Amino acid sequence: MNLRQVVSALDDFASLSLAESWDNVGLLVEPSPPHTVNTLFLTTDLTEEVMEEAVQKKADLILSYHPPVFTPLKRVTWKTWKERLVVRALEHRIGIYSPHTAYDAIPHGVNNWLTKGLGACTSVPLHPSTAPSYPAEGTHRVEFCTDNTEHLDMVLSKLKDIQEISCLTTLPARVEGEEQTRVSLNCSQKALLEVVALLSQNSLLYHKTEILLLQKPLLPHTGMGRLCTLSEPVSLSDITERIKSHLKLPHIRLAVGVGKTLESPVKKAALCAGSGSSVLKGMEADLYLTGEMSHHDVLDAVANGISVILCEHSNTERGFLSELRDMLAIHLQNNINIIVSEKDRDPLQVA
Numbered sequence: 001m002n003l004r005q006v007v008s009a010l011d012d013f014a015s016l017s018l019a020e021s022w023d024n025v026g027l028l029v030e031p032s033p034p035h036t037v038n039t040l041f042l043t044t045d046l047t048e049e050v051m052e053e054a055v056q057k058k059a060d061l062i063l064s065y066h067p068p069v070f071t072p073l074k075r076v077t078w079k080t081w082k083e084r085l086v087v088r089a090l091e092h093r094i095g096i097y098s099p100h101t102a103y104d105a106i107p108h109g110v111n112n113w114l115t116k117g118l119g120a121c122t123s124v125p126l127h128p129s130t131a132p133s134y135p136a137e138g139t140h141r142v143e144f145c146t147d148n149t150e151h152l153d154m155v156l157s158k159l160k161d162i163q164e165i166s167c168l169t170t171l172p173a174r175v176e177g178e179e180q181t182r183v184s185l186n187c188s189q190k191a192l193l194e195v196v197a198l199l200s201q202n203s204l205l206y207h208k209t210e211i212l213l214l215q216k217p218l219l220p221h222t223g224m225g226r227l228c229t230l231s232e233p234v235s236l237s238d239i240t241e242r243i244k245s246h247l248k249l250p251h252i253r254l255a256v257g258v259g260k261t262l263e264s265p266v267k268k269a270a271l272c273a274g275s276g277s278s279v280l281k282g283m284e285a286d287l288y289l290t291g292e293m294s295h296h297d298v299l300d301a302v303a304n305g306i307s308v309i310l311c312e313h314s315n316t317e318r319g320f321l322s323e324l325r326d327m328l329a330i331h332l333q334n335n336i337n338i339i340v341s342e343k344d345r346d347p348l349q350v351a
Helices: 003-013 048-056 081-091 101-105 110-118 149-160 189-199 203-207 236-247 295-303 320-331
Strands: 026-029 039-043 061-064 095-098 121-130 140-146 165-175 178-187 210-213 218-235 253-255 265-275 287-292 307-310 337-340
Touching: 003 026, 003 061, 003 095, 003 320, 026 081, 039 048, 039 320, 048 081, 081 095, 101 110, 101 218, 101 265, 110 121, 110 218, 110 236, 110 265, 110 287, 110 320, 121 265, 140 149, 140 189, 140 203, 149 165, 149 178, 149 189, 178 189, 189 203, 218 236, 236 265, 236 287, 236 307, 253 295, 295 307, 320 337
Parallel strands: 039 061, 039 337, 061 095, 265 287, 287 307
Antiparallel strands: 026 095, 121 218, 140 178, 140 210, 165 178, 218 265, 253 307
């Protein structure tokens, strides 16, 4: 498959529109075309050690969950390690693609995989994602009624001259016992100003006008974080062991909520892979599960009787790569070889 075909398939697997606005996702490094992808290499973090592994394994495209290029590069030299990653990638004709928070949001993504560490449970996103577009054209709907047919024809004629107006319809309506005509239209924010200016020229029309802000619909099972309800309550000590087993970790960090013990039951758990402070903050649960949180956010949670499990940032994400490999193999119809890095690891360890 050529690079553009693979990138298109990856974008289809998880729409980049689901990524957070601050994120840097998609194709970050592109070798000159044509570029054929025979081997896709998966990693959580693209370090120099992992890059050398990708070179040795003759990768044509690296999917790095965390974007190795995040802040803009002013130059590409051999001076800093992130610049060297770009140099090495281009020297060896290796593309770099990052999905990051798009994979956090999708129903079959990182957070869904992390919920499996809790045991049998149901889950919903903590912060649901919205569709990339409105259900109809425009951001606002404008509606008004009138019984003046002659004046209405003039207004409709002027409305049709305004750009970025759609779904302009007229329907018969009965208002306070009188036969009238209801006008409805969708428009952009820019067009709304022109519509309001036109209607304000007739105070009777203007005072009968309703302006509705259209909302993008929520996407089912999609969004940041997960609120999980366990099928059966489990003690905090047991849930800790389950998580360690799922993440294949000998140690985790645990803060026990005020008034709770290791034997306290856990029925609801709020989780977020990676750094979860902003996503978990204020959520009602028995347990917060994430990679890292600030000291003061942990204190806040504990003071509210919520226990906190921290596993280090990338440890809550790395295990997903094996599952991702299998899903992408099906999605790409087994047309390319997909391998998971053996050198990728969390930079922190217990000494």
